[in-house]
Amino acid sequence: MKRRFGFLAELKGAMAAVVALMVLSTAAAPTLALAQSNTAAATNTAAPAAAPAAAAPAAPAAPTPNYNATPNSGDTAWMLSSVALVLLMTIPGLALFYGGMVRRKNVIATVAQSFAITCVVTVVWYVCSYSIAFGTNPDPGQNKYWGGLGNVMLKSVTMDKPYSIAGSPVTIPEYVYMMFQMTFAIITPALICGAFAERMKFTALLLFMTLWSIFVYAPIAHWVWGGGFLGGLGVLDFAGGTVVHINAGVAGLVCALVMGKRKGLGHDNMAPNNLVYTMIGASLLWVGWFGFNAGSATTANALAGAAMANTQVATAVAALSWMAAEWVVSKKPTMLGMASGAVAGLVAVTPASGFVDPNGAFIIGIAAGVGCYLGAVFLKRALGYDDSLDAFGVHGVGGFIGAILTGVFADASINSAGKVHSALTQFYGCIGTIVWSGVVTFLILMVCKYTVGLRVTEDAELEGLDMAVHGEALHET
């Protein structure tokens, strides 16, 4: 037991280290140790997300630059396309998905949140989050927890040298990888907006998202993908089930609990204003997710193809299974149910997409559709929080189901990195993210609460955020 929960000590250390380093963040030397590994990982079979899990030793090896991998134009072309696809998930995909579900008086405010987050996180990523997440800290002890400040303002991002992530060489240039990861950093905080829709101050949103991407997203991305301690535990997470979805879902739950319910919940009619927006948004998320999952192979090869096939199967099955569950319980197959189920399937297959075969994806899809339906409908009602658009019900619950089932269905014939797999190890990986995300999200909310305030006034909430906050309105056509 002691050994199994050793990571909790790591986590405690990480919290202390990262918080301390954030405060006194001037010490790190701006050197990026390149290709810091002697693990000749075959990059065409293992995702960077998976490679450290599979091959990298917990203690970084002596720097022996690996010049075998040079940028490959086919891989680079696919990754450039993936960047565009994943950006499409947030704007306009997620913006429309959420925008359709709120009341008519809050549509502009809701889509504005996704758009503003895209801009804010881009700047934060360029300034410091990329360095914290994917820099290589010259101090190996600190590198377990954060990447240092060597790449602040994208300093030292390489143009001509072979690039490696967490010790594994890749066949795409660093600028392309940096952009690919930026789009992940953008969508993750944007997902949280579903939890506090229709009531958060815009100033609080900007402050919260800036702090959240620096102190929650960037460290967790480093732990799992950037050479930190979670990647070394053998946790399998192909495209970000833990870093993106469990992380955003848990943060959403904390936001919903801290911010409280919308005024009039349970009494006023809060029916979605336009489910056609929601259907368009869900469809854009689905298409963009090919960049998210298949792009996470970081190569244009069979593994990317398998990830794409798994994504398609799990999503379709989850849409049908949510629809079926709802049809049985409330007697109607709904468009909102199918769209929600599709997103639940996309979330759940994310960690699994490069490790399972389509049979695994099929079962993950069924579990995600039914599980997230129960999460969004019954869990929320039982516990009484107002996760308005089900950020936790879909991303938290779906991410957890996907993470655990990846440990069950991982197949070495799809990805040799998934040879050793266990649901228990997956569970431990989730806990680290849940604890860090939950605690630091709470602290950031407190910072916002006592500086700019979290919620709009009651009058503004009643009038609607479109007019009260932005001075704009959706007019009749």
Next chain:
Amino acid sequence: MKMVIAVIKPFKVDDVRDALVAAGVEGMTVSEAHGHGRQKGHTEIYRGAEYKATFLPKIRIEAVVPDELVAKAIEAIKGAASSDKIGDGKIFVLPVEEAVRIRTGETGLSAL
């Protein structure tokens, strides 16, 4: 003279108009309306959250007709607006004191 007011389902409006014209009704006024009857609207369910839509969209048709045409007009509306389902609507008949054609100043039946 009597005013016949019918509150009907929106998609029946063209059928009802045609039936009234065929019955000899010269003119009518149509407006969009919202309302409910004994059933008190319907319930919508979004991810398990139930919302009562109390006032449903309806069309309100008003036609002023000579007394002898009232029965025919009612039959025409009943025939055209019925789907044998809950929510088909209602017909009301009211006495009308006077009618004036604005352009010519004609009054009474000749103004209809």
